[in-house]
Amino acid sequence: MSYKDKIIKEKLPKHIAIIMDGNGRWARKHGQDRIFGHHQGVDAVRDIAEASAELGIKYLTLYAFSTENWNRPKFEVDALMNLFVETITKELDTLNKNNISLNAIGDLDSLPEENYLRLKETIDATASNDRMTLTLAMSYSSHWEIINAVRKILSAKNDQQLKAEDITEDLFSKYLTTAYMPDPELLIRTSGEMRISNFLLWQIAYAELYFTPKLWPEFTPEDLYHAIVNYQSRERRFGLTSEQIKS
Numbered sequence: 642m643s644y645k646d647k648i649i650k651e652k653l654p655k656h657i658a659i660i661m662d663g664n665g666r667w668a669r670k671h672g673q674d675r676i677f678g679h680h681q682g683v684d685a686v687r688d689i690a691e692a693s694a695e696l697g698i699k700y701l702t703l704y705a706f707s708t709e710n711w712n713r714p715k716f717e718v719d720a721l722m723n724l725f726v727e728t729i730t731k732e733l734d735t736l737n738k739n740n741i742s743l744n745a746i747g748d749l750d751s752l753p754e755e756n757y758l759r760l761k762e763t764i765d766a767t768a769s770n771d772r773m774t775l776t777l778a779m780s781y782s783s784h785w786e787i788i789n790a791v792r793k794i795l796s797a798k799n800d801q802q803l804k805a806e807d808i809t810e811d812l813f814s815k816y817l818t819t820a821y822m823p824d825p826e827l828l829i830r831t832s833g834e835m836r837i838s839n840f841l842l843w844q845i846a847y848a849e850l851y852f853t854p855k856l857w858p859e860f861t862p863e864d865l866y867h868a869i870v871n872y873q874s875r876e877r878r879f880g881l882t883s884e885q886i887k888s
C-alpha cells in the first residue's frame with residue numbers, strides 16, 4: 642500500500658519547503674561527477690513538483706542555490722546556472738499544462754543576466770496559473786533576506802518618522818521575499834544532514850522538520866507521501882498545551 646493512500650486530504654500542508662541536498666554524494670556513489678548529480682536532481686524536482694500539485698499542495702519552495710553556493714568551484718557554479726536556465730526554458734510548457742506558476746526568491750540581481758531574464762520570462766508566462774506555486778530559492782539566504790527586509794522598510798518609510806513600535810511581525814513579514822505565501826508547515830531536508838543552512842529561518846518558526854537519509858536524486862513521490870503522513874501524525878501545539886489543542 643502506498644503512503645499516498647494514508648494521506649488525510651483535509652490535513653494537507655498548504656506549503657512544503659525542501660532543502661534538496663546530496664546531489665554530489667549521489668554522483669560519487671554512482672562513480673560520476675558532481676554535475677551529473679545535479680542533472681539527476683532535476684528529474685527529482687520534476688517528479689516532486691508534479692506529485693505535489695497532484696496532491697493539492699498550494700506552495701512548494703525548493704532551495705536551489707544559496708548565497709554561499711557562489712563560493713563553489715567556478716565550473717560547478719557555471720554548470721548549475723546553465724542547468725537552471727535550460728530546465729526553466731524546457732519546463733515552461735509542462736508548467737502551463739499542469740497549471741503551476743513559477744516564482745523565485747533570493748538576491749536575483751546577483752544572477753547572470755541570461756538567468757535573470759529567462760527566470761523573469763518564465764515567471765511572467767506562468768503568472769496566471771493557480772493550481773500550485775513552485776518557488777525556487779536562488780542566490781537565497783535568510784540572513785540576506787532579513788537584512789534586505791530591514792533596508793526596504795527603512796527606505797519605504799524614509800520620509801516618515803519611523804517609530805520602534807511601528808516594527809511588528811506583520812509589517813516585517815510583508816517585507817520578506819515570501820510575503821505572497823503562507824509560512825511552510827513542513828520543511829524536508831534530504832541527505833541525512835540535520836541543519837537548516839540559512840533557509841527560511843523566520844518562516845519556519847513553527848514548521849515541522851523532516852529529515853531523511855535519502856539523497857536528493859533518490860527522493861521519490863513515495864518519500865514525499867511518507868513525509869506528509871509523518872507530518873500529519875504530529876501534534877502541532879504552537880506553544881499551547883496538548884490539552885488546550887484537544888479542547
Ligand code: FPP
Pocket residue numbers: 661662663664665666667679680682683686703704705706710724725728729777857
Ligand atoms: C545540493 O547538493 C544541491 C544543490 C546545491 C543544487 C540543487 C539543484 C538541483 C537539484 C537542480 C535543480 C534544478 C532546478 C531547475 C530547480 P550538493 O551539491 O550540496 O550535494 P552534496 O552535499 O552531496 O555534495
